[in-house]
Every structure is written in C-alpha cells, then in structure tokens.
Amino acid sequence: MIHVESIQKAYSSKTNSVKVLEDVSLEVKPGQVCALLGRNGSGKTTTIRIICGLVLPDAGKVSINGHTLGKPEYMAQLGALIDTNRGLYPRLSPFENLQYTCIIRGMSRSAASERAKYLLDLLGLWEKRNAPTQTLSKGMISKMAFALAIAHDPPYLLLDEPTLGLDIDAAETLEEQIQLMAADGKGILLTTHQMEVAERLSSRVAILADGRIVVDKPKRELLDMFAxxxxxxxxxxxxxxxxxxxxxxxxxxxxxxxxxxxxxxxxxxxxxxxxxxxxxxxxxxxxxxxxxxxxxxxxxxxxx
Amino acid sequence: MLRLRQLFYAELIRSWLELVRYPAQFVLGLLLLGLIFYLLFGFARLAGALDSSGLQTTKLITGYLLGIFALATIGGPAQQVSREVKSGSLENMVLSGQGLTAFFVVQVLARSWYSLLQLSLLFVALVFVYKSAFVLNWLLLPAFFLFSIAALGLGLVAGAVVLLYKEVGNIFTLVQLLVFPAVMVEVPQLQWFPLTQGASITRKLLSGVAINPVDWAILALGAVALYSLGVYLFQTADLVARKKGLLGHE
Missing domain, CATH: 3.30.70 (Alpha-Beta Plaits)
Known part of the structure; x- marks a missing residue:
C-alpha cells in the first residue's frame, strides 16, 4: 500500500514562501485506482513528485508496504508517468528505449527484451519498434511514456494526467490498460482534469484544494452522498x-x-x-x- | 553492486548504439582533434618550444591527449545531466533507485570508452606521423586511473552546478579553458593540482623517467580528495534540487 502521511511542502525564495501542500494524507491500496483531483496549482503534481522522490517534503512520511521513500525497495515497487510528452531517449528506437529502462529497473537483458516486445505489442506500437523516436506521433510518445512507467511491471503506479492531449483511440487504449492493471491488483494513483476519465477509471477519489485533501472517499460513496x-x-x-x-x-x-x-x-x-x-x-x-x-x-x- | 553492473552494461549498449547511429560525430571529432593538434604543433615550433630530440613533441602529444580526455571526462556529468533533463529521462534515473550520483558516475565510466577509443586512434596516428618514441610501462595504468578519478571528481563538481543552476554553459567553457592548459603544459605552480600532477607523472613514465613514491602518494591523495569533493557536492546539489523542486526542470 502507498501510504502518504501528513506531507507538507512550501517553495521558498528570498522574498516569499508559497505553501503548496498544507497537510496531505492518502493511501492507495492494491487493486485500487485513486483519482487525485484538484484545480491548477492545488498541489497534485507536487504530491506525485514527492511520492516519486523527485521532490522532498518539508514534513510528513511516505512509504510503500513499509519501505520508506528513496530506499531501493521502495523505488522497485513504483512506476511513474510524470510527463506524457517526454521521457524518451531521442537517439534510441522505442524498442531500445524500453529495453534500456527495463535493464536499469533491474531486469536481465533477455527478460528486458521480452518485456519490451510484450509492451510494444500490448500498446499497438510493434510496427514502430525500430522507428526513430522523432518520427513518433504525440499519441505514440504518450503510449511509450506509459510503457516506460510500467516497464518493470511495478505493483504501484503514479500517473500524472495520463490521457492529456490524446485522441480518443489512444486515450481508450490507455484507459483500458489502467483498468486491466487495477483488476490485476495494481494500486494506481492518477491525477487528471478530465472528470469523466476520473469517473470511468477510479474506485476512490481524493480532492485537493488549497494544499489539503478536502475529501477522500470511495467513488460510489461520494456519488451517493451527493446524489x-x-x-x-x-x-x-x-x-x-x-x-x-x-x-x-x-x-x-x-x-x-x-x-x-x-x-x-x-x-x-x-x-x-x-x-x-x-x-x-x-x-x-x-x-x-x-x-x-x-x-x-x-x-x-x-x-x- | 549487481544493479550498478547492469546499469554500466545498459549505458555501454546505449552509447554504442548512439555511436553506430551517429558515426559522423565520432569521425569528424577525430579529424578535428587531429587538426587542432597540427595547429598547436605549428605554434609550438614557431615559438621555438620544440627541440630536435623529439622529447618535447612526445610531451606535447601526451599533454594534448590527456587534456582532451580530461575535458571529455569533466564535461561528462554536466553534459549528461543536461541531456537527461532535456529528454525528461532524469525522472527515470531517480525512479531506478540507484541514486543520481552513482547513476552519473557509472554513466561517465561506461561512456569513457568513446573518448578512449578516439584518443587511442589519435595517439597511434600522431606517434606515426611525428615519429615519437614512448616507453610503455604498467605503471601507466595506475597513473591514468588516478588522473581519470581526479577528472571525474571535477566533472561531478560541474554536474552539481548544472543540476542546480541549469544555464551555466558559458562559465563551463571558461573552466574548461582553464583546465586544458593546466593539463597540457607542465606548470610548476600547479603541481599540487591532481590533474596537472597526473599528467606530469604520465608524461614522465612515457619518457622512461622513474617516479618518486612521494609524488605517487600526493597524486593518489589529491585524486581521491577531488573525487570525494565531487561526490559530496553532487549529492548535496541533488538534495538541494529535490528540496527546491528543481530536479528534472530545464
């Protein structure tokens, strides 16, 4: 389980300090898709980046199955899609990008090759496996970014606006994969501004406003409460x-x-x-x- | 350790693929390095710095090649940080759980074959063209190793600066301009500087001169100190960048 407890974050400059997260706690259990919603600047991306270890919190704790943030055991259980437009090495082909990522995430060369083939096939990118990365469309790059996030088949996944800017087919492919992964027992935390995407995918909803979680409930309960x-x-x-x-x-x-x-x-x-x-x-x-x-x-x- | 070996292997393959895919960079680089040496040699001859014994030519070639290697190694971490940030793959490096410092050190080491191959080819060509004589000695290996460690340490310092301050290309070029002559020419005032001393010891070994154990000890201490300083500053910059939320931003 991803366990986030009372994290706080402020960005300070010489002249001022901006509090981004006041007191954020949340949990993501295996098999759960938790949608983290919030307006622009509410702290969603900072929360995701803290869980990834890219940003250090000022206070609070983050752990996955008892392993604290930054430890190799923690990182091994986590995959993350931070930016759907970036993350690929431009001089390598999609196959080589995936193979490289699998190896640096701990797989042997043969296992990495097999996994790369599987993911390319899964996401409909097999035809483009050897194409120069520069020739890939935006949708394909987003799918590749998703593939890199799940390269080592992590039990927990962070997705920062995974369907942003995708056409309907590419978005459907990703949504389908997210649902299948959740059904397979993976815990997923996703942020999005597309409410219909959150409604379709999530089983739990946490809403961030002004750096605090104002609601964190199972989606059904939340919908019933308001209905x-x-x-x-x-x-x-x-x-x-x-x-x-x-x-x-x-x-x-x-x-x-x-x-x-x-x-x-x-x-x-x-x-x-x-x-x-x-x-x-x-x-x-x-x-x-x-x-x-x-x-x-x-x-x-x-x-x- | 196993993961670092895997990492080394992955980087080796990646740099090989980049070379195969973009061979012009390697070939043109080799030609340009040869041309630059030709010009330097011409200046040295005009200035009357070369004697008829060929000893000065030998020193010039050694200094030049070590200087180029030092520049490549010093520029390695900073260049890689910039490239990873630009492609958005720095996040993947963080998620690999290796620690950014270990990742970049392994990356520079795995990619050093590129410079070594280029400089070895150039070395053979220059020895052939200028008919220089060298004494090959096993002690060249520890001397070159310590020289490389010192250069890597300085590279990590530069990488730390890039990690925090991003746009420092111009200052970095000036630093390289400072380091290159310090390695290429034996400046007595800079003998304490590990890169200068490493180059000096290598030059002496290639000329068949015996090295004083004290000089070895000073070089070893200086190289380890510079490397440790580089690791410490890079780790500190990594920590500060994470605290300020700068990691991964261009």
Whole structure:
C-alpha cells in the first residue's frame, strides 16, 4: 500500500514562501485506482513528485508496504508517468528505449527484451519498434511514456494526467490498460482534469484544494452522498413567483425545477411548499464527479 | 553492486548504439582533434618550444591527449545531466533507485570508452606521423586511473552546478579553458593540482623517467580528495534540487 502521511511542502525564495501542500494524507491500496483531483496549482503534481522522490517534503512520511521513500525497495515497487510528452531517449528506437529502462529497473537483458516486445505489442506500437523516436506521433510518445512507467511491471503506479492531449483511440487504449492493471491488483494513483476519465477509471477519489485533501472517499460513496440531495421536478404548468428556502433553479419555461436539499427528509417540506402546483414527475439527480468537484473546490471571489 | 553492473552494461549498449547511429560525430571529432593538434604543433615550433630530440613533441602529444580526455571526462556529468533533463529521462534515473550520483558516475565510466577509443586512434596516428618514441610501462595504468578519478571528481563538481543552476554553459567553457592548459603544459605552480600532477607523472613514465613514491602518494591523495569533493557536492546539489523542486526542470 502507498501510504502518504501528513506531507507538507512550501517553495521558498528570498522574498516569499508559497505553501503548496498544507497537510496531505492518502493511501492507495492494491487493486485500487485513486483519482487525485484538484484545480491548477492545488498541489497534485507536487504530491506525485514527492511520492516519486523527485521532490522532498518539508514534513510528513511516505512509504510503500513499509519501505520508506528513496530506499531501493521502495523505488522497485513504483512506476511513474510524470510527463506524457517526454521521457524518451531521442537517439534510441522505442524498442531500445524500453529495453534500456527495463535493464536499469533491474531486469536481465533477455527478460528486458521480452518485456519490451510484450509492451510494444500490448500498446499497438510493434510496427514502430525500430522507428526513430522523432518520427513518433504525440499519441505514440504518450503510449511509450506509459510503457516506460510500467516497464518493470511495478505493483504501484503514479500517473500524472495520463490521457492529456490524446485522441480518443489512444486515450481508450490507455484507459483500458489502467483498468486491466487495477483488476490485476495494481494500486494506481492518477491525477487528471478530465472528470469523466476520473469517473470511468477510479474506485476512490481524493480532492485537493488549497494544499489539503478536502475529501477522500470511495467513488460510489461520494456519488451517493451527493446524489441523494438533488432533485428534478417537472410541473404540468409554469410556476410563477416561486420562493423557496433552498438552492434552486427554474428553467426558461418555468416548468422544470432543480433543487438542492441539505438532507433527504427536506423533500417533504419541499412538496408541501410546492402544493398545489401540478407535479408531473420527480427524479433524484445522479451526481457526476465534475459537479461534486466544483462544489467542493469552489473558491470565494477574492476582493482587492 | 549487481544493479550498478547492469546499469554500466545498459549505458555501454546505449552509447554504442548512439555511436553506430551517429558515426559522423565520432569521425569528424577525430579529424578535428587531429587538426587542432597540427595547429598547436605549428605554434609550438614557431615559438621555438620544440627541440630536435623529439622529447618535447612526445610531451606535447601526451599533454594534448590527456587534456582532451580530461575535458571529455569533466564535461561528462554536466553534459549528461543536461541531456537527461532535456529528454525528461532524469525522472527515470531517480525512479531506478540507484541514486543520481552513482547513476552519473557509472554513466561517465561506461561512456569513457568513446573518448578512449578516439584518443587511442589519435595517439597511434600522431606517434606515426611525428615519429615519437614512448616507453610503455604498467605503471601507466595506475597513473591514468588516478588522473581519470581526479577528472571525474571535477566533472561531478560541474554536474552539481548544472543540476542546480541549469544555464551555466558559458562559465563551463571558461573552466574548461582553464583546465586544458593546466593539463597540457607542465606548470610548476600547479603541481599540487591532481590533474596537472597526473599528467606530469604520465608524461614522465612515457619518457622512461622513474617516479618518486612521494609524488605517487600526493597524486593518489589529491585524486581521491577531488573525487570525494565531487561526490559530496553532487549529492548535496541533488538534495538541494529535490528540496527546491528543481530536479528534472530545464
């Protein structure tokens, strides 16, 4: 299990100090895909880079299965995709890049060659195995960056925006692989700004805002928690002069009301208040991760 | 240790592939190095620094080749740091769990065959063209080893600076300009400098002169001290870069 406990990080210059992470704790268990979400500058990439050992935290602990950050046993269990556009040696072919990475991650030459062949085939890059790296498309480079991250078949994987800038086919291939790896028992921590990707892939969601984890729950639980409070009510006739003590919106025809309640029991009070308007239908609105994310990370406008 | 051997092997293969794929760099480099020596030889003759016995020519060739080797070794870590950062592969090096210092030392050692091959070919060509006479001695091996260790130490210092300050190409060129004459010519005031002393001992051995044990001891101490300083500064720069979040950024 990846265990991150109370990490803090501030970047200091001569003139000021910017706190990036205030107190971040999270866990990634085997077989779990944890989506780490946050707005730009919320500290997602710093968190990933700390877990990789590229950045040292000011305080806190990071370990994988009890091995502390930086130890060879820790590193051996970790693969990471930090930048989908980089990471390849330009003078080597895709096959040689993979073979080299497998060897430096501890494989013998023959095992590295086999693994390189397997990964190229798996990601649909076999045809390009000997092509100069400069001739690869952006999608292919991203797939190669992913292949390098999983080169030594690590039990834990960090993916920083893995599908960023990919076309639909390449993104689907990567998503499929991520799902298969999770089904195979690998623990994956991914960051993304694409909520639909997080919703499709993750089994757990952690949201970072202002350097803190504001929510860390199984995805289903999070969606259920928000879904039970929002309703859509359709009326047979337009509503006029509606006043409610809840947050609500009415569409342009004044016949579709969307209302957010604090708790499920308030639905009775709401129906009382709406009477005698003729109700055609009532439905619970299924929450989506994007909406939940917006609610949890919304910022008050700052005043100069 | 096993992992470092694997690493050495991987780097060896990688540098071989790069040579095979881009042979012009090797061949043109060889030609240019020959041309530069030809010019230096001409200047030395014009200045009246060469005698008829050929001893000075021998010293000039030795100094020149050692100077070129020192520049290649000193530039190795800094050049590799820049290349790895540019290609975004420095992250992979960190994730390999070897430690960046060990990784770069192994990388420079594995890639030194390139300079050694180039300089050996040049050595044979220059000896043939200028009809120089050399005394080959087994003691040349420890002398060259200590000289290389000292150069690597200085290379790690330069690598540490690049790791932290990135754009230092111009200053680095000036440092190389300082080191090259210090190795090439025997400057008495710089005898304490391990590279100067290593070159001086190598030159003497090639001329068949016996070396005082004290000189060996001073060279060994100086080379180990310079290498240790390089390792210490590189490790410190690595730590500072990780603290400041600079690692892997161009």
């Amino acid at each position: 039970q409070q929002r309703y859509r009510i359709v009326f047979a006739e337009p509503l006029m002069g509606l006043e409610l003590p809840y947050v609500f919106t009415l569409d342009s025809t004044n016949t579709v009301l969307e209302v957010a309640l604090q708790c499920a029991n308030e639905i009775y009070d709401l129906l009382d208040r709406l009477r005698p308007a003729p109700i055609k239908s009532i439905e619970k609105i299924e929450a989506d991760l994007g909406q939940i994310f917006k609610n949890l990370t919304k910022k008050e406008p700052s005043h100069a």
